[in-house]
Amino acid sequence: MMLELKQVTKAYPVRRRRKGWFNKQDSEQAAVKQVSLELQRGECLGLVGESGSGKSTLAQCILGLEPLTSGEIWLDRQPIHTGKVKDVHLYKRIQLVAQDSSSSLHPRMTIRDILMEPLRNYFPERKAQAPDICLSLLEAVGLEAGSLEKYPSQLSGGQKQRVCIARALAVEPEIILFDEPVASLDTATQSSVLKLLKKVQVERQLSYLFITHDLQSTRTFCDRVAFMYQGEIVEVFKEWNEDLLQHEYTRTLFQTLVE
Numbered sequence: 426m427m428l429e430l431k432q433v434t435k436a437y438p439v440r441r442r443r444k445g446w447f448n449k450q451d452s453e454q455a456a457v458k459q460v461s462l463e464l465q466r467g468e469c470l471g472l473v474g475e476s477g478s479g480k481s482t483l484a485q486c487i488l489g490l491e492p493l494t495s496g497e498i499w500l501d502r503q504p505i506h507t508g509k510v511k512d513v514h515l516y517k518r519i520q521l522v523a524q525d526s527s528s529s530l531h532p533r534m535t536i537r538d539i540l541m542e543p544l545r546n547y548f549p550e551r552k553a554q555a556p557d558i559c560l561s562l563l564e565a566v567g568l569e570a571g572s573l574e575k576y577p578s579q580l581s582g583g584q585k586q587r588v589c590i591a592r593a594l595a596v597e598p599e600i601i602l603f604d605e606p607v608a609s610l611d612t613a614t615q616s617s618v619l620k621l622l623k624k625v626q627v628e629r630q631l632s633y634l635f636i637t638h639d640l641q642s643t644r645t646f647c648d649r650v651a652f653m654y655q656g657e658i659v660e661v662f663k664e665w666n667e668d669l670l671q672h673e674y675t676r677t678l679f680q681t682l683v684e
């Protein structure tokens with residue numbers, strides 16, 4: 426096993442309007458409730474749920490960007506929820522590619538600089554090979570070598586998303602968390618980026634947590650699918666058989682699928 430979430434709960438404080446002196450205590454609302462999940466080595470696990478069901482919060486918790494209210498997260502045999510693992514060590518193993526990742530591309534950096542940065546930080550001993558590694562990363566995500574000299578503003582949305590994927594791959598992580606990675610792309614670009622992600626996953630034996638609203642996209646892409654509803658995982662399945670589903674929400678979602 427690679428990543429294991431044990432009864433993870435994340436609650437945020439909710440400010441209530443004060444009615445009186447004795448009623449001023451803030452309450453909490455759980456965005457993620459008692460979530461237990463496992464992600465195996467080389468597995469692609471889909472995480473599907475409606476808006477506000479807690480999917481992104483869960484990804485933030487895994488990356489240590491949000492402290493847990495309770496529960497544990499283990500990476501192999503090491504707890505990573507305690508805050509004791511340094512960010513640089515965690516990000517070496519787990520990378521995030523989000524829907525708006527392209528806004529994180531520095532507008533004044535060329536694509537070469539953007540890809541060189543993680544190579545310099547994580548593999549300083551590979552300085553001499555770094556230019557070739559940049560080229561192979563571009564090739565892996567289906568971009569031409571000429572893109573290296575370009576700035577993000579000179580690329581399309583789909584190309585920028587590919588750069589974000591290449592930047593995540595540069596770190597050579599074991600796990601990539603994808604939070605709606607293709608949601609802002611047109612249908613044709615979505616399918617080419619998904620094909621590319623699958624190819625890279627198989628080639629590099631990566632584990633993916635693939636967060637999406639779009640159940641249909643998980644059908645060919647994911648090995649297993651977990652459904653999140655109001656902060657809880659209500660169903661995890663492998664077989665695309667409506668009769669095996671337990672929860673009303675997942676059955677309703679299934680009925681929206683195009684055969």
Ligand SMILES: Nc1ncnc2c1ncn2[C@@H]1O[C@H](COP(=O)(O)OP(=O)(O)OP(=O)(O)O)[C@@H](O)[C@H]1O
Nearest residue numbers: 437438456474475476477478479480481482483638
């Ligand atoms: N920093 C925060 N402070 C307070 N509440 C938050 C915070 N972040 C998220 N929430 C709340 O937690 C719940 C889950 O949000 P989250 O973004 O994880 O859902 P999601 O399933 O990823 O939604 P979407 O698909 O729209 O991105 C929501 O009710 C949201 O308002």
